[in-house]
Amino acid sequence: MADEMKTPLLDELEKGPWPSFVTDIKQAAKKKASARDLLGQLEQSYRDKIGHWKHGGIVGVKGYGGGVIGRYSDIPDKFPGVEHFHTLRVNMPAGWFYTTKALRQLCDVWDKHGSGLTNFHGATGDIILLGTSTDHLQPCFDDLAEIGFDLGGSGSAMRTPSACVGPARCEWACFDSLDVLQTVTRTFQSQLHRPMFPYKFKIKISACPNDCVAAIARSDLAVIGTWKGDIEIDQKEVQQYAKTMNIQAEVVDLCPTKCMSWDGKTLKIDNRECNRCMHCINLMPKALRQGKERGAAILVGGKAPIVHGALLGWVVVPFMKLEPPYTELIEFINKTFEWWDENGKMRERLGELINRLGMGKYLRAMGLKPLPQMIKRPRANPYYFWREGVQ
Amino acid sequence: MLPPIITKNYGKWKYHERVKPGVLKHVAESGDELYTVRVGSERLLSTDKVREICEVADKYCDGYVRFTSRHNIEFLVSDKSKVEPLIADVKKRGWPVGGTGHSITNIVHTQGWVHCHTPATDASGIVKAVMDELYDYFGRMDLPAYCRISLACCLNMCGAVHCSDIAILGIHRMVPKINHEIVRTKCEIPNVIAACPTGAIRPDPANKSVIVNQDRCMYCGNCYTMCPGMPVADPKGDGVSIWVGGKVSNTRSGPAFSRLVIPYLPNNPPRWPETVAAVKNIVEVWAKNARKHERMGEWIERIGWERFFEIANIPFTEQVIDDFTMAPETYRTTAAFKW
Numbered sequence: 246m247a248d249e250m251k252t253p254l255l256d257e258l259e260k261g262p263w264p265s266f267v268t269d270i271k272q273a274a275k276k277k278a279s280a281r282d283l284l285g286q287l288e289q290s291y292r293d294k295i296g297h298w299k300h301g302g303i304v305g306v307k308g309y310g311g312g313v314i315g316r317y318s319d320i321p322d323k324f325p326g327v328e329h330f331h332t333l334r335v336n337m338p339a340g341w342f343y344t345t346k347a348l349r350q351l352c353d354v355w356d357k358h359g360s361g362l363t364n365f366h367g368a369t370g371d372i373i374l375l376g377t378s379t380d381h382l383q384p385c386f387d388d389l390a391e392i393g394f395d396l397g398g399s400g401s402a403m404r405t406p407s408a409c410v411g412p413a414r415c416e417w418a419c420f421d422s423l424d425v426l427q428t429v430t431r432t433f434q435s436q437l438h439r440p441m442f443p444y445k446f447k448i449k450i451s452a453c454p455n456d457c458v459a460a461i462a463r464s465d466l467a468v469i470g471t472w473k474g475d476i477e478i479d480q481k482e483v484q485q486y487a488k489t490m491n492i493q494a495e496v497v498d499l500c501p502t503k504c505m506s507w508d509g510k511t512l513k514i515d516n517r518e519c520n521r522c523m524h525c526i527n528l529m530p531k532a533l534r535q536g537k538e539r540g541a542a543i544l545v546g547g548k549a550p551i552v553h554g555a556l557l558g559w560v561v562v563p564f565m566k567l568e569p570p571y572t573e574l575i576e577f578i579n580k581t582f583e584w585w586d587e588n589g590k591m592r593e594r595l596g597e598l599i600n601r602l603g604m605g606k607y608l609r610a611m612g613l614k615p616l617p618q619m620i621k622r623p624r625a626n627p628y629y630f631w632r633e634g635v636q
Numbered sequence: 637m638l639p640p641i642i643t644k645n646y647g648k649w650k651y652h653e654r655v656k657p658g659v660l661k662h663v664a665e666s667g668d669e670l671y672t673v674r675v676g677s678e679r680l681l682s683t684d685k686v687r688e689i690c691e692v693a694d695k696y697c698d699g700y701v702r703f704t705s706r707h708n709i710e711f712l713v714s715d716k717s718k719v720e721p722l723i724a725d726v727k728k729r730g731w732p733v734g735g736t737g738h739s740i741t742n743i744v745h746t747q748g749w750v751h752c753h754t755p756a757t758d759a760s761g762i763v764k765a766v767m768d769e770l771y772d773y774f775g776r777m778d779l780p781a782y783c784r785i786s787l788a789c790c791l792n793m794c795g796a797v798h799c800s801d802i803a804i805l806g807i808h809r810m811v812p813k814i815n816h817e818i819v820r821t822k823c824e825i826p827n828v829i830a831a832c833p834t835g836a837i838r839p840d841p842a843n844k845s846v847i848v849n850q851d852r853c854m855y856c857g858n859c860y861t862m863c864p865g866m867p868v869a870d871p872k873g874d875g876v877s878i879w880v881g882g883k884v885s886n887t888r889s890g891p892a893f894s895r896l897v898i899p900y901l902p903n904n905p906p907r908w909p910e911t912v913a914a915v916k917n918i919v920e921v922w923a924k925n926a927r928k929h930e931r932m933g934e935w936i937e938r939i940g941w942e943r944f945f946e947i948a949n950i951p952f953t954e955q956v957i958d959d960f961t962m963a964p965e966t967y968r969t970t971a972a973f974k975w
Contacts, residue, residue, distance in 0.1 A: 257906040261768030266680035266760040273682040290749035291905040294871035298753040300864030341703040342637045345690035352683040361683045365703050368795045412647035454886035458705050461891045462884050463796030501888050524887045531651040549793035551858050552833045
């Protein structure tokens with residue numbers, strides 16, 4: 246036993262000032278054989294320079310097609326505690342706000358059923374409960390339901406949507422990102438729990454153009470807050486900032502549209518030319534406030550490289566009002582699901598499908614009118630269609 | 637699960653200040669003040685550690701706590717007098733306070749060898765080694781701008797690192813070793829063929845399996861995701877690549893992809909010294925040369941990539957020149973450039 250537990254390589258990662266995940270695994274290993282064998286197997290990976298998990302595995306809980314990631318060791322004889330070591334993705338509370346009561350309840354459930362190891366949080370935003378055996382999945386799920394938690398998405402499903410902190414603690418929220426998140430999650434429970442799509446579908450919601458959840462980079466459908474109307478300026482506060490900041494150099498000169506001027510006393514903004522990038526507002530939150538008419542831009546197609554290369558989201562709705570019950574957004578998502586499901590090939594993300602069939606086809610299917618806000622620049626090739634009936 | 641002060645001032649925040657590294661102050665229209673103390677975490681937490689976080693939140697925050705999209709812990713306090721004792725308490729526990737403003741905040745990352753079945757490298761180990769080295773930057777705010785570092789342990793990028801100031805990406809470098817028996821019995825061959833972005837896979841009717849055209853394979857591993865008979869991981873082939881200059885926010889220059897600058901560094905556990913040194917070098921070169929508010933990519937676009945490779949002292953390699961589907965837009969289409 247003592248010999249097996251020697252982990253000279255991982256021990257190196259307990260040195261240094263940043264909190265060490267190895268310490269966490271060791272803590273859990275005091276109580277759980279599975280965590281002990283995870284530590285052993287990870288040490289082996291550090292020696293072998295390769296992972297030791299088998300390919301995939303399909304496990305789940307009753308009535309759900311996703312939310313559990315099957316995981317099996319490829320050296321179970323050596324590390325029987327991780328022979329099966331499945332992950333549960335648990336839908337996080339909006340904005341990742343917790344009471345300690347809820348967190349402790351989660352810990353109780355996980356100490357009872359799993360390795361005692363977690364991620365706060367996974368890359369998509371879920372609470373990750375790392376490692377349990379097949380026989381514990383259903384009881385663990387039942388206990389999670391008991392304390393008010395549900396599973397998140399996995400596989401070819403709508404993945405757990407996520408949102409920035411929004412109006413809970415940010416003055417820049419152009420809409421209620423947490424309420425939109427809640428509404429989208431509740432409305433699309435079936436799409437979340439029952440993988441039925443060509444591939445994964447991610448929805449991320451950022452309440453302003455700073456995009457704190459990286460919606461534009463990693464969601465098939467990004468909702469990014471923006472506004473119309475003039476930026477409100479409090480000149481007195483601008484002057485306060487001027488005491489510690491070079492307004493000309495740091496704010497005015499860095500404005501991408503050059504729509505600002507500063508004479509040492511008064512800041513002027515030519516609002517018609519502002520493209521709402523947030524730079525000036527970020528620098529002077531006390532002095533500048535976004536315009537009053539607030540909503541969001543909707544972008545589609547963002548994704549990481551697999552299969553045909555990474556894409557950033559494309560603007561297809563430059564401005565949408567987002568107020569409860571968010572009917573327009575829900576209809577938009579529904580229609581997009583339908584079009585993608587109808588036309589997408591296996592493992593084809595929305596962006597790749599639009600790329601294959603052409604943006605025009607998607608826009609027409611969605612009933613979206615062409616707008617100059619949708620493009621960076623017009624096409625430079627003469628290869629375009631004239632559809633029947635178009636003059 | 638919102639703290640009462642947030643419920644009360646929901647949607648009515650007026651402005652915020654960065655009081656000092658790791659401390660934000662939000663002021664509501666009502667005049668209420670909310671202090672946030674941001675603490676770095678290892679993301680992979682034991683339930684013991686979570687309970688310890690709860691202990692702190694109970695002691696100072698009336699039992700409320702939140703996490704950020706970059707794996708940081710945020711303790712929210714409405715009583716200013718609790719801020720310093722809270723900071724002293726978490727520091728005593730060895731938890732870093734920082735990650736606000738122009739700092740290097742926590743590294744978003746994936747599972748790696750801890751729990752993934754397709755990794756080309758570990759995730760938590762590299763992150764720990766890099767953050768140890770950049771530790772001081774977490775607790776400071778004197779960098780030119782934000783610097784977001786992310787890590788994904790394979791091209792699937794569940795961490796979606798492709799728009800980060802610095803991205804650390806695990807890569808494979810060897811073609812899949814086909815196990816015909818598994819391909820024959822467990823895989824849907826048309827799907828495996830369709831999974832290849834470069835068309836490198838074709839049927840092998842004699843074996844009821846597939847053949848990989850070695851010259852076309854870019855080791856993305858998508859075939860392995862579709863079929864366990866196509867393993868692509870290899871201790872010698874696998875390693876780390878470094879990408880720079882991406883961002884997601886719309887500020888100034890807008891969102892941008894990270895670009896490849898170092899195509900391969902070896903997997904060298906437990907502390908990946910080559911990767912740590914490469915990341916540190918890039919951070920320091922940027923910190924020294926960029927103007928205020930210039931993100932990594934904005935700085936590089938201003939000085940030119942040819943200059944970046946020179947002053948960062950990074951060898952320019954053939955892999956850096958794109959030859960995938962969107963390649964032409966990365967080629968230089970002007971006769972204006974620097975030496």
